[in-house]
Amino acid sequence: GAGVSQTPSNKVTEKGKYVELRCDPISGHTALYWYRQSLGQGPEFLIYFQGTGAADDSGLPNDRFFAVRPEGSVSTLKIQRTERGDSAVYLCASSATGSSNEKLFFGSGTQLSVL
Amino acid sequence: ILNVEQSPQSLHVQEGDSTNFTCSFPSSNFYALHWYRWETAKSPEALFVMTLNGDEKKKGRISATLNTKEGYSYLYIKGSQPEDSATYLCAFVQGGKLIFGQGTELSVKP
Numbered sequence: 001g002a003g004v005s006q007t008p009s010n011k012v013t014e015k016g017k018y019v020e021l022r023c024d025p026i027s028g029h030t031a032l033y034w035y036r037q038s039l040g041q042g043p044e045f046l047i048y049f050q051g052t053g054a055a056d057d058s059g060l061p062n063d064r065f066f067a068v069r070p071e072g073s074v075s076t077l078k079i080q081r082t083e084r085g086d087s088a089v090y091l092c093a094s095s096a097t098g099s100s101n102e103k104l105f106f107g108s109g110t111q112l113s114v115l
Numbered sequence: 116i117l118n119v120e121q122s123p124q125s126l127h128v129q130e131g132d133s134t135n136f137t138c139s140f141p142s143s144n145f146y147a148l149h150w151y152r153w154e155t156a157k158s159p160e161a162l163f164v165m166t167l168n169g170d171e172k173k174k175g176r177i178s179a180t181l182n183t184k185e186g187y188s189y190l191y192i193k194g195s196q197p198e199d200s201a202t203y204l205c206a207f208v209q210g211g212k213l214i215f216g217q218g219t220e221l222s223v224k225p
Contacts, residue, residue, distance in 0.1 A: 033212065040217070042215035045212050056211060091159070101164050102164070103161035104149070104159075106158040
């Protein structure tokens with residue numbers, strides 16, 4: 001596609017529910033990143049995919065968070081048993097190869113609100 | 116994960132003022148330093164990717180410098196305009212991923 005697309009743009013859910021957030025990266029980009037931004041903070045790294053595999057998932061806060069990228073393009077971030085502290089903007093980004101001198105292309109984010 | 120610090124946290128300037136802010140990062144194992152601009156209701160957008168000590172980059176009225184030995188980068192905006200109002204994020208590359216600072220929120224009043 002023309003840019004990185006994230007859906008939904010807003011998600012309101014109740015504490016304890018399961019949510020899925022989707023990211024459609026730029027076509028052909030092998031590297032895909034998930035970040036989370038809370039109010040007043042910079043984006044916090046969650047997970048990085050190179051192709052279909054998670055190259056680094058060290059930022060996932062606990063085992064309620066899981067992400068997949070089964071065909072090396074679209075990725076889904078899954079959050080089980082949501083908590084109020086999970087409320088944040090979830091950003092997805094992609095880059096062509098994942099090289100450190102490549103800029104990232106970001107989506108517009110999913111605003112998750114857990115009531 | 117090592118820290119990336121940005122200062123100031125927020126800045127309010129008048130249209131036409133020039134301004135600058137700082138990004139501090141670990142000086143060891145340097146790969147690259149990124150700058151992004153994030154306007155409200157939009158996606159973060161890359162400004163610069165800097166890789167070499169002494170690098171200077173320029174894009175219109177915005178420029179950046181890099182000192183990898185002492186671990187800092189400056190972003191300069193000359194003649195600020197209201198459309199420059201945004202949060203400016205720097206990010207340090209560590210282990211193949213970007214570690215972001217908390218950002219500098221710039222507000223330019225007409």
